[in-house]
Amino acid sequence: MVMPLWCGFANAQVTPDGTLNTTVSQSGNNFTITNGSAANSNLFHSFQQFSVFTGGSATFDLANTPNISNIFSRVTGGNISNIDGLIQTINGKNPVSLFLINPSGIIFGANAQLNIGGSFIGTTAGSIKFADGVEFSVINSESAPLLSINVPIGLQLGNNPAPINIQGTGHSLINRSGLALVPPIQIPSSTKLRVQPGNTLALVGGDLHLNGANLVAERGRVELGSLSGTGLVKLIPTVQGYTLGYEDVQSFGDIQLAQRSLLDISGVNAGSVQIQGRQIQFTDGSLVLAQNFGNLPGGDIRFQATESIDLIAKTADGTIRSGVRSDALGIGASGNISVITPRLTINRGAGLNSTTLGAATSGNIYINATAIELSGFSPTNPADVTTINTTTLGTGNAGDVFVNGNSLLISSGASLSSATFGSGSSGKVIIRNTNTTVIGESPSGLYSNISSTTFATGSAKTLTLDTAKLQILDGGAVATTSFFAGNGGDLSINATEAIVISGQGRATNSSINASTIRPNPSLRKRFGLPDILTANAGTVSITTPNLTLTDGGTVGVTNQGSGNGGNLNISADTIQLKNQGFIQAQTESGNGGNITLSAKNLLLLQNNSLITSTAMGSGNGGNININAPIIAGLKNSDIIANAVRGRGGNIQITTQGIFGLKFRNQLTPDSDITASSQFGVSGTVQVNTIGIDPNSGLVELPVNVTDPSQQIATGCEGNEGSRFVATGRGGIPQNPNQQVTSDVYDGLRLRTWDDVRDLSAYRKTGELNAQIPASSKVLVEATTWHRNADGKIELIAVQPAHVQPSLTCATVSN
16 A cells, blocks of 8 residues: 655645635634525535644634534545644534534645544545435536535445545553553554544545554544545444445545554543455554443444455564454443454454453454464564453453454464453354364464463353364364363363374474463463362363374363363264374372264274373372274274372273274283273273174084085986086175175175176086986885894885885986
């Protein structure tokens, strides 16, 4: 973006164009504007030129029109309006709103000031429309205009509207604590473009360039809108002045805030901000500040861009973030933050942050972007990382964080999170995204993360991530964590395609975890944490077709304090742990968490990988329940449910086949399954093998072996040898009691052998020879008896005289 620089102007003047009853009188650099054309509560002025010299003024004197509520001023001469002095209204009975319309462009210098009772709308529109159809136009200004008594309803911009530039010395916010969590302190600045509390300050035109600008609408509303082509921007009256609507706009321009520009809507009840453009960029510590000191909720802060929103870097001294800061300092909640854009980029320590310091809740953050990227840290203070965050430091709860999009990348220590440093709970973190990647850490050792965290007595709420692909690399984490007494939240992940967790940072493994962990000394000192850890860890639930953990990648529930470990539930088609991949539930002294794994196809552990539920101290080891058709453990990969002084956990495995893993009482260099306790009672290991019943379909064989010579008929010498022919599927049909086997082996589809030859060629026709079966043996009745030499009785029968002889081959052939 190219921004014209402010320079003084020698011919600064305010002159009427003669089309309306506008009167201008001059005294040095001060201009007094009277009369004009009134229509009920509306007053219309028309100028050939409208510029205010440095230190000068343009005063709308309403002595002759005291009942006016709105002043509509157009500039028709084709020159840019340069405002580096005071614009004010006097002698009116009502708070007066001022519209300054110049389609040739407007520049506000560092000394520009407003002293009007109502709202101010500066625009490079070509006309303003009213509810009765009347249009107050700059383009068609030769004839006397029609005037309206109605309220304005819209700003009509023409092709390629001129830009608006605001220049100043930048804000004077400081943060003496050095902690990004602590609200900045405002030091009064003499260079402010401000409206009275509860009103609107709006700038609508082509590209908007804010370079060190201070726009202040205490308890009111700031509106920035940029168009690149023809469109009607709606004016919607509100209690705070006007809200702008862009439903009828097709093309937008660019908006840039640089050099510590500030949009300040703080107050007893904080106001609202809306920024609408094509590309919106905040750099150099430029930000929206909404500090709510009242008892009502703060207004919403809304960014919407048709191409991109970029929040970049901090001030040179590293104390003020670029982006948005919405704070609840009373009993009213801080405002919600909403971002809608195809691409959102936040880096170099910038952030979207909503915080409460008392009993109020902080506002929610809503992100709807196709591509979202959070990366990096402050160049001057690596401990201040890029964030999207809701936080509580008091008794109120932190707001929720909602993210929707296609791709989400968090890197170099950046954080998307909700946290509590008080007795209030953190907010929920809910992400629905197609591709999610969390990678790396900052130089100060802060790992990139999506998290819900408690540093105090308040509990962490749930973290929900729905995505297609999730990658966690090089020390990144998706986690719900407790560092003190507040319980850790539950973590639920549903990845419809795959989850890959791989690599390590300098201090941590890449991980999905719900943990209660002891902070390192630097973190404990940074946030003033005691060396006490009593919280319980939350539950992790993961559903995905493919889960792969490699090179230290970890899924776990951990408690390094006196509380209990959480539970871990994983449901997948395939689970693979390679090169020290870990699934773990560990506790320091409480009871170990339980692990439940369900794999439809395969559970594979390789190269020192581990599934473990262990307890140190007097805690009991957690239970491990695994259900997978095939389980393989290779190269010193173990399944462990051990304890030190407590009882070892129980391991229950249901599978069709387990390979490489064996139950052992103690760990060995091989792949082991153990459920031991060093000084207590060991747990149990139960393996249930399902599949083919080896006893099904068996037939009991006879005790006596049959003589095969009595079962095979002797072939006839006059014919060819006997044949056995099997056709069709081939082989002998399977036993119906056996399990049907697959025709797929090692990825190859096997087909049974079929004999498709025409067997008629091998058949021989000839005379059919009858085969007469042998007659059954004829029983003969006994006719007498006698006693043999052994003293036993024998029956004696006489053979009949005519018995049919047995048939032979010779007989048949005859």
